[in-house]
Amino acid sequence: MKRRRKIAVALVALLLLSQAPFAYRSYRLWQLGAAVDELNARRVPALPGEAPFKEYVGVFHVHSFLGGHSKGTLEEIVRAAKSERLDFVLMTEHPQPQIDTAAATLRGFHDGVLFVGGSELVASDGGRLFVVPGVAAPDRNPPLQELVTRAKSEERLAVVGYPEEVRNPLPTGFDGIEVYNLYTNAKRINYATMLFDGLWSYWGRPELLFARFYERPAENLRRWDEYNASGAGRAYAFAGNDAHANVGWDWQDEDGRKVFDFKLDPYERSFRLVRIHVYDDRDFYNARGGDGEEPYDEQYLLGALRRGNFYLAFDVFGDPNGFSFTAAATRGSESWQAVMGGEIPLPPDGEVRLKVTLPVQARTVFYRDGQVVHEVPDATRAYLIVKQKGVYRVEVYLDQLGSLLEGKPWIISNPIFVR
Numbered sequence: 001m002k003r004r005r006k007i008a009v010a011l012v013a014l015l016l017l018s019q020a021p022f023a024y025r026s027y028r029l030w031q032l033g034a035a036v037d038e039l040n041a042r043r044v045p046a047l048p049g050e051a052p053f054k055e056y057v058g059v060f061h062v063h064s065f066l067g068g069h070s071k072g073t074l075e076e077i078v079r080a081a082k083s084e085r086l087d088f089v090l091m092t093e094h095p096q097p098q099i100d101t102a103a104a105t106l107r108g109f110h111d112g113v114l115f116v117g118g119s120e121l122v123a124s125d126g127g128r129l130f131v132v133p134g135v136a137a138p139d140r141n142p143p144l145q146e147l148v149t150r151a152k153s154e155e156r157l158a159v160v161g162y163p164e165e166v167r168n169p170l171p172t173g174f175d176g177i178e179v180y181n182l183y184t185n186a187k188r189i190n191y192a193t194m195l196f197d198g199l200w201s202y203w204g205r206p207e208l209l210f211a212r213f214y215e216r217p218a219e220n221l222r223r224w225d226e227y228n229a230s231g232a233g234r235a236y237a238f239a240g241n242d243a244h245a246n247v248g249w250d251w252q253d254e255d256g257r258k259v260f261d262f263k264l265d266p267y268e269r270s271f272r273l274v275r276i277h278v279y280d281d282r283d284f285y286n287a288r289g290g291d292g293e294e295p296y297d298e299q300y301l302l303g304a305l306r307r308g309n310f311y312l313a314f315d316v317f318g319d320p321n322g323f324s325f326t327a328a329a330t331r332g333s334e335s336w337q338a339v340m341g342g343e344i345p346l347p348p349d350g351e352v353r354l355k356v357t358l359p360v361q362a363r364t365v366f367y368r369d370g371q372v373v374h375e376v377p378d379a380t381r382a383y384l385i386v387k388q389k390g391v392y393r394v395e396v397y398l399d400q401l402g403s404l405l406e407g408k409p410w411i412i413s414n415p416i417f418v419r
């Protein structure tokens, strides 16, 4: 009996000891959460005369049960989008031989959220292509370039997915690259560690577990920069949630009730982590004879995405609304302006002024053709005077959130092309 008690005490001690690192890791996440709250509470309002851009916020690359390997229902997706107060969701269903999944998935407005039905097509030479609006299942998988050419001839948005799997050089003529994919990133998770991390954080803010595996997608960013710098075409960066709501564990009792439900990627959580922020740039239309009253609909949204008038943000670390990246140039009485995604001429013997506005103090890193050219720490405004043509973009870092986010960008802008 005595011996049994000793063993029991030893086991309990061992259990407690084994959990100590996880308790500490959970504490670090709690600290991160407190820092994020403080950051959101300290947002700086826009300066007078600096009208902030209105933006539409949404997610790209979402699957439902229609395409297989996801159990997510359309109702769950609508509910999650509404509760996360998204403006749009770009569905990208896998084609199925029996049904046209792009036609059967969510489209139009549901509970105030705009849904656009797209497809995720497999290329025979590696990689994927997202086409929006989507298409019925093709008879065979053609090479990536053929998919792009076909999509563009049909005036669909064409975004190259899983660029790391593209075996040949990138095709030309597409609109964007999915530089970040949440699902691919999440595959780096060590499940044993994540199980205990999850148990310790489950009743706190489980979405912050993301900070444990999030990594800057350096290789995809490099390929994207290289493509734009080469002049082969203009591509914009997309972030895919690749939301399936199928990573994790659940146990059900005999009546099908969930006894334990530990999902790493329920739609709500996925939609909270990374988002696409689209500028509501009605000036673009006004300058081209529009009346500024274009309705917010599928056509408007896809147009803004094709023009690159958007940025990517890891919203889980802070509300980025108020970020902008613009350019201005003057020469005599002439003047030019551009927002991200756009082009601006470099006047002869002149300069272009790039400007970043931020809702909180942060570190802005300017890139030209993929190379860091300037850094501005701890500021809500960052400028760069440019006298050289090139493709310019910025990444924004929240150093104040601590070492868990070291080297991990909060915002990745689309470029401005100085020509």
Ligand SMILES: [Zn+2]
Pocket: 061, 063, 092, 120, 242
């Ligand atoms: Zn997918």
